[in-house]
Amino acid sequence: MTTAGRLTADDNLFLVMEHVVDLPVVNQVVWRLESDVDADLVNRLGDGLHAGRLSRLAVRTAGPTRDLWRSTPDAGVVETSDVPVRRGGEGDWARTQLEAPIDSVAGPSWRLTAAPTSDGRVMVSLVFSHVVADGGAILAAVDEAVRGCPRPLEVGRRRPLTDSLSLGRAAASAACEIVRTRRPSAPREARPTATDEPFTCPTIAVTVDSGVFDATARDANGTPNTLFVALVLGVLERSGRVATGDDVRINLPVSTRRDDDLRSNASSAATADVTVSAGRYDDLSALRASCKEAYVRRERDVDPFVSTVVVAQALPDAAVRRLAAGAGTPLCLASALGDLPASFATLGGTATGPVAMRSTTVGASAAQLAAAGGGVSAWSSRTPGVVTLCFAGLDPLAIPDRRRLTDLVLGELGRWDLRAEVWLD
Template structure:
């Protein structure tokens, strides 16, 4: 494959600058649980291939303080992280949580890592964690699929520090001049967005986190759980409720939003879905936009027709809203850290949104990091380096992720109530009740 432009796309520049301004950012996590022995040689081949695809890169800063940064090639850690002492299957989600607290950095590295935990009962847990500034959910899914299938993808990026400072200054200055027309369009788009969203900005700006050093001793992982449903049970329930797999997932999210008090004055729940815009050969880290869906949780456990109709309506209106939201992204290199921190609240949206990510049916290779089928697949997006103070200031969080593979549908739920208390034990009760209200019984829970 021929080399590609190593300059970060505007949306990726914004993601990285947001990470630097806040000192934290979202992590994408895939996890696999094997109840039979894993092939370590197969996992090492998988690890090798991951570093030669969309994950095989890090970010190198521009020579200009207002210039766009660049991708450089990086094949990943020297080896997978293999724990020496086995752990019991029971409580294995704690290990997945612990892995999220090991530093990930898209610039200094590692921008991703692969870890393995042997289990006392036999088998092992495996996890891949990557910075969202390097790969969004579908990009990570593609990287996994290719690596598990033995495929590599030479992106053509230069090695780190390949440019002299003089070369970097000249090239980045020329890039800045070429981008001036983009800046002009972005300013106009930002003005339109500010005018149309003034009320939302005022209601959400107060949640922004002030600049401060994050206390490492206070770091927490948002309590979460993962439930697995038989594919046939999931199919049966969505059909009996007049919905689709996505509307059943959205209905569960809306019901949980109500349970956790994330409703607006009209009693509706604001669901926020990422919408992929990834095309063939797309090398952007974040090739996506967003979709907001307002759902009335009343009655979702008896009929999904309203949820299905609202999803359809929101998708139909997506092109216009996408232009409005992404129009200003070309300004990302010019935004100072203080302003970036101030915009965090608006990026989250007004009220108390519920984050939703449903990857749907996944290809079989995604479940085979060592070449054999894992028994359980875990999908999560978790904020890195966060504290109770930050989570409370942002109004808490509720995030659901789902994927379907190997005859099972996985649904992960992570939640934080402002002011607490917040524990896994207090999370599981309400979540189980919502599942029961939908007539769903998990076959396994982590």
């Protein structure tokens, strides 16, 4: 069993982004379900989440010790509404939920909200700080709450001196690894200047028939996951950030979560190096091989970024802020979440509807996001008969609004002859 008394290096990364760098990362799951998911069911779900692994807030400490988790049963907020969401207004409703305050230290660190729709369905949103949960943790938290077996935080004894010594040794080892593997930084491309106005990253969620999606992948000598990666790369290319012949690094998140694991964040990333080529539309073999090699390399090599994250835990905020000054966000990220558990997809109701899972920054300015260098991030998940794809535009210059992102995504899906339903924009 993994206890969670102190923040891991991955937890700390997102805490730094939220409270030091002012680029908070917030995750959201949005469900559209049938009317048997009512306010009582949502409130019971909320009770289960309050009693489970999400009932935690972070406590900042004076270094060089790791920040702590504090068991906090009232860390989250549950709200239901009787005001119907108009047909076509699901995206606006979801964005409103996403923009409500979230704070992993002061709380609330998560919000569960629900409202009926004008056509007789129910919209449910779960927004949470990435500090307290990644995709795997939220899948587990909801599944446990629905099944009535929540797993609360288990905090070990505080041993600040022991932790300080072990963290110091880990940081020293990581620093040596950084020096050993250091390579010259790739020059950042010169780009126009964005404004200091607040910018909400545009997102879109679409559903595709899973049988058609899988057949399209097979016809191009690929897998469903390879096709998903190709779609994300295609949207990035259409945005103008990359062109034919360019070399692109694609981040492929991989869960490291074990059974009985209470960590908030338990993942790493494989990195596929690919050259943009129109040949992928006929044959996905090269892209598939690049992704496979990325997974092998992840198991074999030590990522210098991981070492940097470990070092950051031993540093004061001012030093971390300077260290993070040149850091960026992925140009291209494709996170394949796979088949969603029935308990998660239905929330205990009788029918499965589309489920969108996305991650974005909230409250940052367009200038901050442009400087970070991000491009397109996307998440795929599967429920019976349906593949749901959610895209986020992280570049306020290349993808300034929802209309632009929608055009890019639908254009790329059309290039693959994939018909999609836009249900969240």
